[in-house]
Each structure stands twice: as structure tokens, then as C-alpha cells.
Amino acid sequence: MVRDCKDWRECKKRAREAVKYSAQRAIWTIMGVYGADYSARMDKGTLVDMVYELMLENGLEARRMDADLAVESWYQEGLV
Numbered sequence: 001m002v003r004d005c006k007d008w009r010e011c012k013k014r015a016r017e018a019v020k021y022s023a024q025r026a027i028w029t030i031m032g033v034y035g036a037d038y039s040a041r042m043d044k045g046t047l048v049d050m051v052y053e054l055m056l057e058n059g060l061e062a063r064r065m066d067a068d069l070a071v072e073s074w075y076q077e078g079l080v
Contacts, residue, residue: 023070
């Protein structure tokens with residue numbers, strides 16, 4: 001599983017340490033750690049789960065829908 005590795009632990013660490021965090025920032029964190037190519041191959045559901053979990057890790061009061069909308073926006077822009 002994508003989230004059972006040192007890269008995922010690094011993502012969570014970065015989320016905890018970030019001062020201003022958002023769903024978009026979570027996506028950038030994932031892309032920065034895993035690489036853009038690997039991130040682009042992740043299925044949308046996995047990416048949404050990861051973004052949501054990173055937002056919670058940062059202490060944000062987030063809804064899964066917030067993560068879903070952010071990921072959908074990124075897919076539409078063609079960045080992921």
C-alpha cells in the first residue's frame with residue numbers, strides 16, 4: 001500500500017510541521033515526496049484519502065469532501 005512506507009511517514013511529518021496548510025498544500029506535499037509521475041499514477045480515491053489524512057494530521061477541521069474537491073480541481077487542471 002502506498003501509505004505503508006517511509007515516503008508516507010515523510011508526508012505526515014511535513015503536514016505536522018506546516019504552518020499554513022490546506023488541501024492544495026497536501027497535494028503538493030504528496031507530489032514533492034512521491035514525485036509527480038508516481039502521484040499521477042495514483043487512483044483518485046487513494047489521493048483523496050491521503051490528502052484528507054494529511055489535513056487531519058495538520059490539525060485542520062477538514063471534511064473528506066474538501067479533499068475530494070481539491071483533488072478533482074487538480075485533475076481538471078491537469079496538474080496531477
